[in-house]
């Protein structure tokens with residue numbers, strides 16, 4: 001199995017005025033293609049900070065991050081945007097869909113920035129919506145969808161550009177238990193189809209869907225079980 | 227990212243806040259509309275002026291008698307009777323740049339036909355006068371050289387005079403009394419309209435020059451003329467002809483050294499230059515009005531775009547997380563600003579053109595809406611969008627994706 005993600009001694013220091021805070025204190029781990037990883041840990045332990053670095057939204061203060069063999073630390077903002085577009089898919093706790101925009105256009109969005117033509121975009125977006133079980137809801141605006149459906153749209157959007165990894169920060173945080181189960185089984189299905197998923201969660205039963213659990217505490221990894 | 231998609235996104239954003247978009251555009255709409263309307267009315271005005279100037283005739287030089295000092299009292303320009311028919315002949319034969327010259331005399335008085343009477347200007351002139359002024363006959367015949375030589379008592383009516391004395395009847399062949407002297411009407415002139423000075427050129431009655439000199443004006447010598455009207459051979463020769471006339475008349479009138487000439491010349495290009503100058507001042511004023519209203523409108527656009535960027539911080543974060551580059555975001559907000567101003571520009575152009583049409587309908591004043599003024603207005607409104615949209619767009623593009631995503 002090839003390594004999709006390789007973190008080596010990642011540190012992230014936040015500076016606020018003359019105060020410094022080290023949110024990540026030398027984190028190292030790697031994720032192979034096809035893995036489903038759950039990241040656990042108390043609030044403030046650095047999970048989201050680490051996810052932001054994985055998602056190329058933030059750069060580590062020191063350490064090396066290889067994504068699909070590419071050294072992210074050496075890239076400029078345009079290259080990072082490109083990486084986010086082509087290699088990563090994001091699923092957020094708060095869905096983060098564009099309001100007043102039909103579901104299918106939300107799903108198309110990464111393809112817009114990838115420069116695809118509208119016909120190709122529409123085909124891929126419809127296929128992704130089919131994959132997450134949202135056929136028929138293409139023209140609904142986010143406000144006309146349930147929370148679970150909105151998260152499915154977000155997952156379809158994360159899937160549509162065939163990313164190397166899907167990053168999900170507390171994807172079920174805003175959902176009730178039934179919907180959580182639905183979304184998690186969707187993630188399991190996608191993972192069985194070969195998609196690599198890294199997911200942050202607070203709940204053990206949600207983490208149980210993943211094949212591997214990494215636990216954070218105070219900016220360090222204290223557990224990594226398969 | 228293709229441009230069409232950018233435009234689509236921008237249009238959706240504008241549609242989301244229809245009322246706000248419209249109010250924001252209002253500044254641009256008003257600015258562009260007033261510029262278009264004023265330019266239309268202004269160019270209509272300069273068209274009227276150029277028509278009036280053209281109605282005098284082309285390549286014209288006027289020679290008018292100078293002021294004279296009699297008993298310590300200086301009369302105004304044109305008060306003296308210093309020009310004669312011999313001067314006219316001399317100019318014709320000795321000035322190579324002159325094509326035609328005509329002497330005129332001018333008086334005013336009552337013209338009576340039956341029980342109708344009309345106070346009007348009485349001009350004496352020969353056939354050259356009508357040739358120089360490019361003034362045709364509508365009805366009947368014109369004044370001939372024989373009429374002049376024989377001092378025949380015939381007259382030509384301007385349209386206004388004909389209308390007032392004869393109504394719809396045909397004046398030709400009838401007898402009118404000018405200053406109590408009977409004249410036979412031989413014809414009616416074509417309508418000429420207003421002069422650049424605003425007088426009705428058709429409110430004139432013409433009689434042969436010598437008839438007028440003998441019967442209608444009081445003068446020391448019967449071959450005195452009031453003013454000369456001269457046509458140069460071409461526009462290029464206008465100044466040359468004027469110089470030739472000046473030196474010839476100086477010589478003939480024995481004006482030497484410090485002696486003040488007893489005549490003066492004026493050519494039409496001077497009048498044109500004045501008209502041009504005033505239209506230049508007008509467009510300068512228009513430019514000032516336009517730039518002020520567009521700057522005010524532009525500041526409104528900038529203000530609303532800044533609000534919009536703040537409101538949509540989260541959207542910007544989402545787009546960036548999904549792969550939008552800084553330039554994509556910059557372009558998106560610029561497009562929005564430019565669409566806003568261009569849309570405002572288009573509405574302004576329509577309103578301005580409509581307003582100009584209403585003005586021209588109400589005042590019976592021609593308005594010209596040139597393609598040039600429309601395209602300038604359009605390009606300008608776009609430029610305002612680019613200029614005032616840049617700062618907010620750059621602010622949007624400079625956002626940090628993590629902060630933007632977390633923004634509530």
Ligand SMILES: Nc1ncnc2c1ncn2[C@@H]1O[C@H](COP(=O)(O)OP(=O)(O)OP(=O)(O)O)[C@@H](O)[C@H]1O
Nearest residue numbers: 014015016021023042043044045046047048049050
């Ligand atoms: N931009 C920032 N500036 C300063 N400190 C920050 C910043 N972002 C995060 N931190 C700090 O880093 C630590 C880790 O934050 P992080 O968001 O990674 O926690 P988390 O594990 O995701 O917590 P939760 O489970 O509540 O989401 C926190 O103490 C937080 O205060």
Ligand SMILES: [Mg+2]
Nearest residue numbers: 047048049169
């Ligand atoms: Mg977190």
